[in-house]
Amino acid sequence: MLSIKNIHASIEEKQILKGLNLDIKPGEVHAIMGPNGSGKSTLASVLAGREDYEVSEGSIDFLGKNMLELSPEERAKEGLFLAFQYPVEIPGVSTTNFIKAALNEKRKYHGLEPLDAVSFLKLLKEKASLVEIDKSLLSRSLNEGFSGGEKKRNEIFQMAVLEPRLAILDETDSGLDIDALRIVAKGVNQLRTPDRSIIVITHYQRLLNYLKPDFVHVLMNGKIVKSGGRELALELESKGYDFIKEELKETVIA
Amino acid sequence: MDIQTDFLKEQFNELQARQPASLLHSIRQQGFSEFTKLGLPTLRNEDWKYTGISSLFNRPYSLPDGLCEVDKSLIEKAAIKGMDKANQLVFINGRFNREASNIVSPEDELEVCSLEEASTGKYHNLVEEHFDKSSMFIKDGIHALNTSLMDGSVFIIVKKNADLKQPIYLNHIFNATENHLLASPRSLIIIEEGARVQIAESYFTEGAMDSFSNEVIELVAKENSYVEVYKIQNDGVNANHAGTTHIRQVGTCYVHSVVISMNGGMIRNNTDIIMETAANEAHMYGLYFLNGHTHVDNHTLVDNTKPNCFSNELYKGIIDDFATGVFSGKIYVRPDAQKINAYQSNKNILLSDGGTINTKPQLEIYADDVKCSHGCTVGRLDEEALYYLRARGIDKSLAQAMLLKAFAEEIVMQIKIEPLKDYVQQLIAKRLGIEE
Numbered sequence: 001m002l003s004i005k006n007i008h009a010s011i012e013e014k015q016i017l018k019g020l021n022l023d024i025k026p027g028e029v030h031a032i033m034g035p036n037g038s039g040k041s042t043l044a045s046v047l048a049g050r051e052d053y054e055v056s057e058g059s060i061d062f063l064g065k066n067m068l069e070l071s072p073e074e075r076a077k078e079g080l081f082l083a084f085q086y087p088v089e090i091p092g093v094s095t096t097n098f099i100k101a102a103l104n105e106k107r108k109y110h111g112l113e114p115l116d117a118v119s120f121l122k123l124l125k126e127k128a129s130l131v132e133i134d135k136s137l138l139s140r141s142l143n144e145g146f147s148g149g150e151k152k153r154n155e156i157f158q159m160a161v162l163e164p165r166l167a168i169l170d171e172t173d174s175g176l177d178i179d180a181l182r183i184v185a186k187g188v189n190q191l192r193t194p195d196r197s198i199i200v201i202t203h204y205q206r207l208l209n210y211l212k213p214d215f216v217h218v219l220m221n222g223k224i225v226k227s228g229g230r231e232l233a234l235e236l237e238s239k240g241y242d243f244i245k246e247e248l249k250e251t252v253i254a
Numbered sequence: 255m256d257i258q259t260d261f262l263k264e265q266f267n268e269l270q271a272r273q274p275a276s277l278l279h280s281i282r283q284q285g286f287s288e289f290t291k292l293g294l295p296t297l298r299n300e301d302w303k304y305t306g307i308s309s310l311f312n313r314p315y316s317l318p319d320g321l322c323e324v325d326k327s328l329i330e331k332a333a334i335k336g337m338d339k340a341n342q343l344v345f346i347n348g349r350f351n352r353e354a355s356n357i358v359s360p361e362d363e364l365e366v367c368s369l370e371e372a373s374t375g376k377y378h379n380l381v382e383e384h385f386d387k388s389s390m391f392i393k394d395g396i397h398a399l400n401t402s403l404m405d406g407s408v409f410i411i412v413k414k415n416a417d418l419k420q421p422i423y424l425n426h427i428f429n430a431t432e433n434h435l436l437a438s439p440r441s442l443i444i445i446e447e448g449a450r451v452q453i454a455e456s457y458f459t460e461g462a463m464d465s466f467s468n469e470v471i472e473l474v475a476k477e478n479s480y481v482e483v484y485k486i487q488n489d490g491v492n493a494n495h496a497g498t499t500h501i502r503q504v505g506t507c508y509v510h511s512v513v514i515s516m517n518g519g520m521i522r523n524n525t526d527i528i529m530e531t532a533a534n535e536a537h538m539y540g541l542y543f544l545n546g547h548t549h550v551d552n553h554t555l556v557d558n559t560k561p562n563c564f565s566n567e568l569y570k571g572i573i574d575d576f577a578t579g580v581f582s583g584k585i586y587v588r589p590d591a592q593k594i595n596a597y598q599s600n601k602n603i604l605l606s607d608g609g610t611i612n613t614k615p616q617l618e619i620y621a622d623d624v625k626c627s628h629g630c631t632v633g634r635l636d637e638e639a640l641y642y643l644r645a646r647g648i649d650k651s652l653a654q655a656m657l658l659k660a661f662a663e664e665i666v667m668q669i670k671i672e673p674l675k676d677y678v679q680q681l682i683a684k685r686l687g688i689e690e
Contacts, residue, residue: 048645073648087642101656
């Protein structure tokens with residue numbers, strides 16, 4: 001599904017990712033954890049194709065395509081979805097019109113006709129109930145005046161409509177209270193399929209309690225320094241990142 | 255560049271000879287002496303700093319003479335679709351044409367006649383009291399030129415407590431098929447106590463020669479009246495325009511003004527609101543969405559002379575290619591005008607390196623208990639928003655179009671006449687290359 005090899009990336013000449021490797025197979029859920037400034041959000045941006053980031057070395061293969069050659073919109077249409085850490089407010093563009101444009105662009109790309117109005121509304125209704133999003137929000141300007149929880153639910157709602165092959169949740173849990181977290185996690189869990197993979201970027205393990213990742217990776221200083229199963233997240237929660245730093249030192253000495 | 259004005263004097267003399275010893279004769283005379291004194295404004299004139307209007311006089315113009323030919327199909331072509339039920343006032347080459355016009359509201363609600371007729375008949379006193387008061391505020395040669403050359407002007411009165419079911423629609427048609435045309439439309443509109451009315455204007459030039467419409471509307475809104483004024487500009491690039499909409503709130507009333515400029519040559523719009531009594535309210539909106547070499551200059555004035563007035567102003571611009579947008583917003587708060595709330599905002603998006611935006615707020619406040627704010631922005635499209643849309647699979651060009659449409663929509667939704675709104679939305683969609 002996704003194969004990241006030796007990625008080096010920088011923004012404004014500041015090197016953030018320094019040789020990152022990651023392989024993700026269909027249906028897997030990978031959690032990426034790490035302290036502030038370790039490069040978690042940079043990884044999300046590089047995958048989504050944000051143009052401020054420059055990739056100087058390495059390769060990313062996504063479903064057999066060289067991802068680095070694709071524009072952000074092409075990546076999305078190929079099946080990538082980034083749930084934003086800070087969803088942007090766009091006055092004057094309603095969520096409904098926005099999601100309709102996105103869905104139809106994707107359908108066009110795959111040689112499908114645009115969805116007719118009736119089927120589209122049916123789809124919206126079905127997916128809205130999945131994340132318990134109030135339908136009145138959908139006719140309002142995108143994210144404008146939405147609460148933090150509503151914005152994050154709106155991201156998962158969009159994911160549900162667009163049905164990506166690979167979803168990246170960039171700190172989707174930040175700013176959520178426990179109820180909102182449960183709703184978001186429930187929505188994501190319902191979107192798990194054998195051919196859909198998910199990358200969960202998070203500081204905390206509380207979201208992972210609900211999502212139950214197959215793998216947990218620790219990102220530090222632009223590299224994945226430790227990988228393990230779900231128990232690694234629990235260990236990080238209790239010990240902090242320092243124990244990994246200690247481990248790394250020992251490895252160097254040994 | 256040779257500026258030619260001799261023909262203006264000839265035309266003025268001819269008009270004066272045709273209408274001797276009348277109220278309009280003497281007002282025209284005053285106008286011409288002002289014009290002679292002031293001359294055409296140049297870039298050295300602060301109010302015309304960014305708009306070189308005198309350059310439009312480097313060519314000879316023909317002036318409307320006698321009765322202008324009216325072609326019915328042309329009137330239909332010029333009219334905005336869906337406005338056929340309105341009280342349509344047709345102006346040919348700046349002159350009100352009664353035969354081609356269609357007044358649908360009953361006479362006890364709306365009366366329309368030539369200004370000449372009004373000034374010599376039962377409305378003589380109203381004309382005398384209210385006509386040409388704008389010249390006290392606007393001291394420039396262009397305004398004085400309109401007064402000098404006014405001919406075929408119209409008088410409109412909306413009667414006390416009338417609630418007009420249909421808007422008043424001024425359909426301006428200019429015939430520039432053979433010669434460059436200078437037209438001077440002039441209107442006096444009286445909105446009596448408690449009346450409610452929507453007024454709209456559009457402009458259409460036929461032919462490939464240049465047209466220059468130099469227009470003045472004076473509108474007097476009395477106690478408890480409600481007035482919406484719309485100016486829609488989507489004429490050819492050979493169509494130049496200088497227009498003043500001078501609104502006096504002589505009683506406590508409500509004014510809502512929207513100016514939309516989509517296409518044209520060199521355009522100057524003055525929208526002036528004079529709040530002559532306390533507790534007046536005015537909302538002013540503008541959108542200029544320009545490409546090519548179109549130049550649009552919006553000058554607004556809110557003059558608070560009495561206490562407790564409220565005004566809110568929002569003008570937005572999108573500038574592409576080599577187009578120019580100018581915004582100058584004046585707010586006066588006179589010494590007596592305490593407890594004023596006056597807000598002003600001008601937001602611009604510059605899409606090209608060749609485009610120009612000049613924006614200048616001017617607040618002059620002589621009272622101490624007021625709330626005034628102003629702000630202006632000039633920027634590119636919001637990169638964060640663009641990225642967000644693209645990250646959902648929306649192509650960059652469509653994403654840009656969606657954001658620009660949303661930007662413009664804030665103004666468009668202030669148009670409360672459905673066919674006008676539809677028309678403007680279609681123009682915008684077409685400009686952006688998106689389906690409606």
